[in-house]
Amino acid sequence: MKTIFSLSTLLACISTVFCLRNDPSILVIGAGPAGIAAATRLLERGFKNVTVLEAESRIGGRILSVKFGDAFVDLGAQWCHGEEDNVVYDLVKDFNILRHSTLSKKFYHSSGKVIDEGFSEEIFNIMDEVYTADGNRHVPDYLTVGDYCKQNFNETLHQKYGHDREKLGLALSTMDYFQHKVLGFEGSFSWYEPAAKNDYRDCGGDLQLNWNGLGYKTILEVLMRKYPNKIRQLPIDTKIILNNEVRKIRWNENLLKNAVTVSCSDGTEYTVDHVIFTPSIGVLKERAYTMFEPRLSDIKHQVIGNIGFGSVMKVALHFPKRWWGDENGFNFFWSSEDKWSVLRDLPEDPNWIGTSWVTYLYAIETTEKNPKVLIAWFTGNFVPVIEQLSDRVLINGIYYVLKKFLSQEYEINKPDRINRSQWYSNPHFRGVYSFQTVKCKRGNGVTSETILATPLTNVENRPIVQFAGEATHPYYFSTVHGAIETGFREADVLIGLYSKNA
Ligand SMILES: Cc1cc2nc3c(=O)[nH]c(=O)nc-3n(C[C@H](O)[C@H](O)[C@H](O)COP(=O)(O)OP(=O)(O)OC[C@H]3O[C@@H](n4cnc5c(N)ncnc54)[C@H](O)[C@@H]3O)c2cc1C
Structure with missing residues (x-):
């Protein structure tokens, strides 16, 4: 030495x-x-x-890696996106830290209705194909990601499920979820802001490598x-x-x-x-x-x-007891009736033109080496308001969503503490990542x-x-x-x- x-x-x-x-x-x-x-x-x-x-x-x-529960959780950057021509990967590849993240492809419906797993996965794959296809877009310069994804998602679903009205209806109602997911990738407030044709390049190899509890x-x-x-x-x-x-x-x-x-x-x-x-x-x-x-x-x-800049919000949730078994996450989509019923159930809580803040929560993920912690993701134009909510309102609202979507399958307990990001409110950032x-x-x-x-x-x-x-x-x-x-x-x-x- x-x-x-x-x-x-x-x-x-x-x-x-x-x-x-x-x-x-x-x-x-x-x-x-x-x-x-x-x-x-x-x-x-x-x-x-x-x-x-x-x-x-x-x-x-x-x-922003914070010690929370048994390990570090990332309230900011979380994944090393790729292995080829990626300086982060090159710098750490010899230390055997990075692990592949398997993200959930399972959908849950606000009615509690169970969505067939095969169907969930099909919809997920269509979303991925539509969203990533806009990378090699032979599309006009003025087209936004939202224009592109909406049209192509619609067309693909009609081609695939046109013969089955029930399936088609269900598939089409995931559009709102799709939008939230895209906002998570883009970091924008609306999917009509980012350009469909852009210069962003993926590195080759695994795009979803986590830090195995050590934090980014x-x-x-x-x-x-x-x-x-x-x-x-x-x-x-x-x-x-x-x-x-x-x-x-x-x-x-x-x-x-x-x-x-x-x-x-x-x-x-x-x-x-x-x-x-x-x-x-x-x-x-x-x-x-x-x-x-x-x-x-x-x-x-x-x-x-x-250059565009918007925000997303992450909330790390600690539970007294792990209730989700081996699942690695949950994806939520709402029926229009259920969206309205939230306004009755949580009348005091903020809403954006008749849409409650809780409906901006679209996905929850597990996090590595942290058996009692989940990460909730919010995207959309209401994030600046959600960032300002008290811990009590956040915990109650998230608990409400978990019960609404998952109580038929799981015995859910209420988070006993949370840690949230405030990227938009913080004047030293004012958002998450550029597009x-x-x-x-x-x-x-x-x-x-x-x-x-x-x-x-x-x-x-x-x-x-x-x-x-x-x-x-x-x-x-x-x-x-x-x-x-x-x-x-x-x-x-x-x-x-x-x-x-x-
Ligand atoms: C929620 C979230 C999730 C993300 N997920 C990923 C991911 O999974 N993978 C990935 O690769 N990237 C991800 N990113 C993006 C990644 O974090 C950023 O691209 C990267 O951190 C930007 O680094 P930077 O040095 O350019 O800017 P910053 O990290 O913003 O650093 C700039 C620094 O300047 C400081 N500063 C600002 N104003 C002043 C001032 N007036 N005086 C002095 N100091 C000032 C700030 O406090 C900050 O520390 C994510 C980001 C967020 C917020």
Whole structure:
């Protein structure tokens, strides 16, 4: 161990002395995956004058693994999506942590009526086919995911079940569920926001790999070299300043050094050579106009407006006793009559034009190594309101849904505690993951994401404010692997600029 430690220290010293022409001051804004990736890569390559400013009281950003029940649950990013060309997978593949997640394909109806398992699976497969087929879409640019999915789902169901009125009726009534499921993938408030034709790419291999109870936070530990062995950790802890929100970024293109001054919520100011900015597109939508001085270009503001950002909500539920046997989850769909009856049953609870908040709960999943915990998923335009509900209202409403759908098969008990996400309400996020709307520039070449990623430069055309974060990735936007790649990308620009051979 001693040898490894001294060797890595020696290597770090050598890289500092021999590779860098000088040690510029670099401020990374945000300690999410993009920020941690950028900072760790810079530290690895011998940069010492690196500071990470984080507004929250923790690192991780939209990775939020919390100890709940017997293991960690993820209220933010949960799955490593893919094995090929996936930096997350590459970083952890030797540690044997990731496991395949089997998600439930079983439907439950609000009437309590049992849905045949084979039929449930057929509908699920049709939804998957329709939704993923819109990836290689030969469809007009103006078409939204909602337009595409609604039409194709309808047509497929009519072809398949047209001869059987009862089955067709039941299948068609899963449309609302389908919409909620798509919103879970897209992170939008409506399925009429994301473009059907978009640049998002799946990595190859298993798209649903979980962290086996350790939480997605493990990837941050791997980046910081705290996992699997703390002995080789990078000196990053002392570089991160928490609870300090950046309010203003003043940049001066005429200065070749100390070109950016950043002012923070606690009154501190940092004057540095370079800034790498990583907060979400939600933060930019709300604050870009007031944060940057001079203001960003019109084209940058335009893409910030056009890239889509909405929210989903997860609620981790702890039960006194496990009641769901070996099931790995439940998917709910409502009849219109039952939707109305909720308003009578829960008259005090909030509703959106006659639709109770509880009907926005569309799926519940189990979570690894946590036998008494379930995760409830809410999507749709009512999420901002649901995020604000008290624990008591949330527990009672979710318990009501569980009883309504499942009490014929299970002896359900009431959750004794919960932990919920509030991604939309939190001003440091204002949502979950970005998507391309029909207004985005797409296709090969210059896209909205590449415009967002373009740095602010000085008169010598050297970058002084760089942009990283998932929404700046040309095709892995919305993911952790995308975010990490962008952090590395921007760090590599500086490494290229300051390496001795440059
Ligand atoms: C519910 C949910 C589920 C998800 N599921 C998955 C999944 O299964 N797989 C997957 O790959 N991805 C998933 N994602 C997406 C993934 O989490 C994000 O793409 C990724 O975390 C984005 O990283 P980032 O570094 O770009 O931004 P962030 O993680 O948002 O990091 C930016 C950081 O900047 C900080 N910040 C903001 N404003 C300021 C300021 N003014 N001053 C200082 N600091 C500031 C924030 O607090 C934050 O820590 C999910 C996200 C959510 C919310």
